[in-house]
Amino acid sequence: MKTWKRSVWASLMLGMTLALVLSACGGDSGSASSGGKTHLSIMVGGLSKQIYLPNMLAKRLGYFDQAGLDVTLIDEASGQSSENQVLAGQVDAGSGSYDHTIDLQAAGKGMESVVQLDVAPGEAEVVSAKEAGQIKTIADLKGKNLGVTELGSGTQNLTIALLAKAGISQDQVHFVPVGAGDTFIAAMQQGRIDAGMTTEPTISRLTTKGIGNVLVDLRTPESTSAALGGPYPFICVFMKTEYVNSHKDTVQKLVNAYVKTMKWIHTHSAEEITAQMPADYYAGDKALYITALKNQYAIYSPDGKMPQGGPEAVLNVENQTKPAVKSKTIDLSKTYTNEFTDKANS
Template identity: 70%
Template sequence: MSVKRQWLRQPMTVLILLLAALASACGSSASGPTVSNGKIQLKIMVGGLSKQIYLPNMLTQRLGYFAQEGLAVTLIDEASGQSAEDEVLAGQVDAGSGSYNHTIELQAAGKQMECVVQLDIAPGEAEIVATREAGQIRSVSDLKGKNLGVTELGSGTQTLTTVLLHKVGIAPNQVHFVPVGAGDTFIAALQQGKIDAGMTTEPTISRILASGIGKVLVDLRTPQTTQAALGGPYPFICVFMRNDYVNAHKDVVQKLVNAYVKTLKWIHSHTAEQIADMMPADYYAGNKQLYVTALQNQLAIFSPDGLMPAGGPEFVLSTEQQSNSSVQGKQIDLSATYTNEFASKAS
């Protein structure tokens, strides 16, 4: 072979090697989460880290259970589970933490996402009415025409409110939903008269009650009160992922679920004060004892094992079919909206 021909082939060889390297790199990133410093890197978007209903997310991080499973998890705080759902679908994060009903609504829209571990077996929420309105608003029936606060439009808080309204014959367009967030922004909206009532979580509920600016109209903070108010079991916060992601990376999902199930078992073997001690101080909103009391009153909402409770999906679907026009008339495969495969193995 001539020197000239060798020279001509060398650039082509280099180009082929570069293209192969690029293809390999692209294939690696597309195949799943990256590994850095021996840890699998995951991003989880949470619909409000400081809300007690989302407590297992940060607690798992603080207890070191993610790390024990070989995971380096970044928890991203967002206003609600609705935002988390959008980011999971877009592939911007690996998982989201929000209400289970999102998976049903997405399937009705032709998209697939499933809960891989159930964190809460009841909503842990309450419909709060402003004290100044309490004389006129004595039941859900009195909410017609009122300004009702929700975390954000499309959130689990709006879904729960819609279900309550449907039970008394009030359509969603007969009230005014106002996105007001949670915590300080929800309290300010109640104080300033921007909302007459609203659905919110702990510790915001206890802060409102302690200040006297609001009262509980409907209590969904335990499985028992939820059953009484809604007429059935209503599993709420979970960790959801795209179905295709789960099927392609079962080993990673199992590690993630293992970590969460360890946390759920830890919760049920410790007191509310011991749990609160593990959380960031700013979660207490300036009153740790109030935080502890609120947590104690709703410890029963946390799943003992991460499994979807029997009958829960069926009841949530029935409420969606009755009150959500986007789900009505749609064929929903509930088996594709959640899985107990990983929690069963973790337990």
């Protein structure tokens, strides 16, 4: 009898635990929370990466709450994972690179950016210090092991674009998914990758410790245009088109919070921004985190709008690197919208 009771009690506890996990992580499609606020779940392709900083900053500043939203931010390895979870209906929105919306349209799926967080990638191709003598240009990456956060991620897309400009096809290198932060650094130290595309503060950690050197810098709009031949709007918040069309009031509240956050960023210093972030994001070095933020401060959109000419420039890169996209007629007007940012800024 005691054994049976223990079994029933264990089953009940397991069921309650699963219910709590699902309620925290699953997409609620704009359902009302207990506090009367609309609940939204947003999967972010790496919360501690500075390119995704506006997501946590909006929450820490209380702007989601002020907009009447109960937002759960879910950390994931890359924007690719976020895209998949949004499509599956497991989360309401994702934060990842804008180019995903173009890729999905080519695959017959509707996803659109509702607010642009970064107007440049905020990434860099970093070469291992051990290989610096052999790798001095992108052309020297041929045949090398190149680190990316995840296969199919924005970091891989950017690397493929740089390789294409140097006349190297993606099958002439070896892509290795190594994540970011500590896992990326370990992969370079262990010699598993010769170079790789990564973000801040990982870039500054690598260069400061003498582990790697920057080969191509995409941390400013100017250096990005020089490397890719034009602007390259990167991290955004995307949602399924059908969700956007059927939840306009909720989407507007969300975009209002993000636009308010972008304006806050551009009226505060790197030190003030850093003070708002969780301490564990500093990776044990707050001063380096601040320096890294200063290195790419210009990537953050001042108003959340898609920059003029940005979609066309990204599509141009996609056409050069992705046969699946080039073979389709892409309607860029369906990959993003400024409808909500226009209202938020007015």
